[in-house]
Amino acid sequence: MDFQVSARKWRPQKFSELIGQEHIVRTLSNAIEMNRVSHAFLFSGTRGVGKTTMARILARVLNCEKGPTVDPCGACSLCEEITAGNCIDVQEIDGASNNGVAEVRDLIDNVQYATSSARYKVYIIDEVHMLSKSAFNALLKTLEEPPPRVIFIFATTELIKIPETILSRCQCFEFKPLSNAQITKQLELICGQEGIQIDEKGLVEISKIGAGSMRDAQSLLDQVIAYSGKKVDTDSVEAVLGIVGGTTLELFAESLIKREPSELIALVQDVANQGKDLGLFCRSVMEYLRNLLMVKVSRNPETLLNTHTCNLEVLKKQAEGFHADELQQMFTILSRAETEMKRSSLAQMVFEMAILRLTETRPFKKIDDLIHKINQAEGEIQPAQPVASPPQSDAPPAKSQPIVQPDNGSFDPSIWAKVRQEVSRKRPPFEHYLDKCQVLALNEKEIQLMFSDSFTLDMVGTPENIQFIKDMVQSASGHEVQVILKLGEARPTPPANEQKKKTINDENQGRQKTESEIIQDALDIFGGTVVK
Numbered sequence: 377m378d379f380q381v382s383a384r385k386w387r388p389q390k391f392s393e394l395i396g397q398e399h400i401v402r403t404l405s406n407a408i409e410m411n412r413v414s415h416a417f418l419f420s421g422t423r424g425v426g427k428t429t430m431a432r433i434l435a436r437v438l439n440c441e442k443g444p445t446v447d448p449c450g451a452c453s454l455c456e457e458i459t460a461g462n463c464i465d466v467q468e469i470d471g472a473s474n475n476g477v478a479e480v481r482d483l484i485d486n487v488q489y490a491t492s493s494a495r496y497k498v499y500i501i502d503e504v505h506m507l508s509k510s511a512f513n514a515l516l517k518t519l520e521e522p523p524p525r526v527i528f529i530f531a532t533t534e535l536i537k538i539p540e541t542i543l544s545r546c547q548c549f550e551f552k553p554l555s556n557a558q559i560t561k562q563l564e565l566i567c568g569q570e571g572i573q574i575d576e577k578g579l580v581e582i583s584k585i586g587a588g589s590m591r592d593a594q595s596l597l598d599q600v601i602a603y604s605g606k607k608v609d610t611d612s613v614e615a616v617l618g619i620v621g622g623t624t625l626e627l628f629a630e631s632l633i634k635r636e637p638s639e640l641i642a643l644v645q646d647v648a649n650q651g652k653d654l655g656l657f658c659r660s661v662m663e664y665l666r667n668l669l670m671v672k673v674s675r676n677p678e679t680l681l682n683t684h685t686c687n688l689e690v691l692k693k694q695a696e697g698f699h700a701d702e703l704q705q706m707f708t709i710l711s712r713a714e715t716e717m718k719r720s721s722l723a724q725m726v727f728e729m730a731i732l733r734l735t736e737t738r739p740f741k742k743i744d745d746l747i748h749k750i751n752q753a754e755g756e757i758q759p760a761q762p763v764a765s766p767p768q769s770d771a772p773p774a775k776s777q778p779i780v781q782p783d784n785g786s787f788d789p790s791i792w793a794k795v796r797q798e799v800s801r802k803r804p805p806f807e808h809y810l811d812k813c814q815v816l817a818l819n820e821k822e823i824q825l826m827f828s829d830s831f832t833l834d835m836v837g838t839p840e841n842i843q844f845i846k847d848m849v850q851s852a853s854g855h856e857v858q859v860i861l862k863l864g865e866a867r868p869t870p871p872a873n874e875q876k877k878k879t880i881n882d883e884n885q886g887r888q889k890t891e892s893e894i895i896q897d898a899l900d901i902f903g904g905t906v907v908k
């Protein structure tokens with residue numbers, strides 16, 4: 377069967393055909409109408425949300441023979457050439473494979489020549505974050521003094537990797553992930569025009585798995601149609617996409633209400649044995665918990681749920697088996713598991729461990745009870761204690777609380793940097809707990825970490841995790857320390873790199889310290905020796 381939903385066939389050709397990103401369309405349209413077009417744009421956002429599509433439309437808008445116009449004709453030779461991708465003045469460059477300084481120099485040489493037929497020369501550089509540092513530098517001068525009628529459009533999925541010097545010379549637009557409703561609507565339109573019979577539920581399922589990416593959703597639709605032809609039923613959507621059906625989710629929730637770990641694990645194994653995708657199953661369970669919560673907190677949950685994909689009566693009944701805050705805790709546990717599963721080669725085990733944690737969640741106690749309990753607790757979890765901010769911070773102390781120096785309150789950033797390095801080497805997922813904490817003290821006797829929420833504190837406070845922190849500090853500093861966790865208003869201590877940079881700058885006025893010097897610093901402070 378020769379059917380392709382294919383991104384190319386259904387790629388929007390003008391602003392009015394674009395799905396979503398209205399904020400960007402409006403700004404760009406105004407700029408065109410007022411003839412105030414920037415010479416450099418940066419489009420950022422996750423994959424498949426329309427960045428390069430927008431760039432191509434902009435090229436057409438600027439160069440249409442009837443334009444510049446927000447409504448390019450689509451019929452003139454320039455419109456046609458740009459659509460076909462063979463307009464000599466509109467160049468699309470893949471930043472990933474042309475990331476060196478030589479390629480950028482070639483491009484810059486080329487920039488100087490006049491256009492051959494179009495009004496503007498447009499350079500669309502996709503995945504621009506892949507350019508090397510020197511390639512970015514080579515671009516800078518051209519961006520500062522661009523030749524007239526040359527426009528750069530950069531697209532990236534990783535905004536964070538774009539140098540500040542480039543950002544400040546571009547008009548930046550952040551593309552939002554598309555909503556399920558937007559994707560569903562577009563798929564519906566495509567199916568209608570292609571004569572595909574598929575019910576709303578199937579389309580919603582495909583949209584959900586597309587997770588904000590129109591391109592992904594369209595390629596999933598391709599797969600489903602390839603499997604079942606022009607008549608698509610929900611079963612074949614679930615079969616092709618590896619989705620776990622609603623009944624399984626209902627069973628899962630039943631077992632969760634009973635806090636029955638063996639049933640839950642058996643269910644997961646069953647799902648895995650059917651060859652279904654456990655990452656998707658995890659997301660489906662998260663959505664189910666979310667739906668249970670909506671039913672719990674809203675008088676009109678119908679408006680908050682997609683009634684095509686869930687059974688309201690069952691949800692209402694099951695919701696009675698949970699506290700609202702338990703559902704939130706469970707959601708958080710699965711949300712972390714989902715991230716970790718993507719990085720782990722043992723995804724099923726990660727998921728199973730998370731599920732066991734689900735069965736251990738309990739409703740939060742009232743805050744007074746909690747504080748009382750923490751105050752009473754002995755051992756590693758000690759009472760919250762307001763303390764002075766660590767040396768690198770200039771923030772005022774927490775409101776209406778006196779400034780108190782922690783008992784052994786010295787904080788050594790270079791050791792913290794080492795600890796973070798160790799953690800990222802040994803157990804990367806643990807880093808996100810450390811990202812959330814403030815280091816109150818780190819010295820030869822103890823490490824004091826403060827967390828803003830009791831949930832994270834509980835997660836970190838398990839005996840295994842306490843031991844892990846001890847081990848990490850020991851391998852960074854050579855000292856066996858006591859681990860003290862606190863609850864309070866934490867201002868997260870920056871991760872290793874910044875911390876290290878700061879120490880280096882403070883102490884050495886810009887000279888880079890070598891790793892061995894940092895270790896030597898540690899030895900000076902702790903009076904230890906290096907042991908292999």
Ligand SMILES: [Zn+2]
Pocket residue numbers: 439440441442448449450451452453454455
């Ligand atoms: Zn045209």
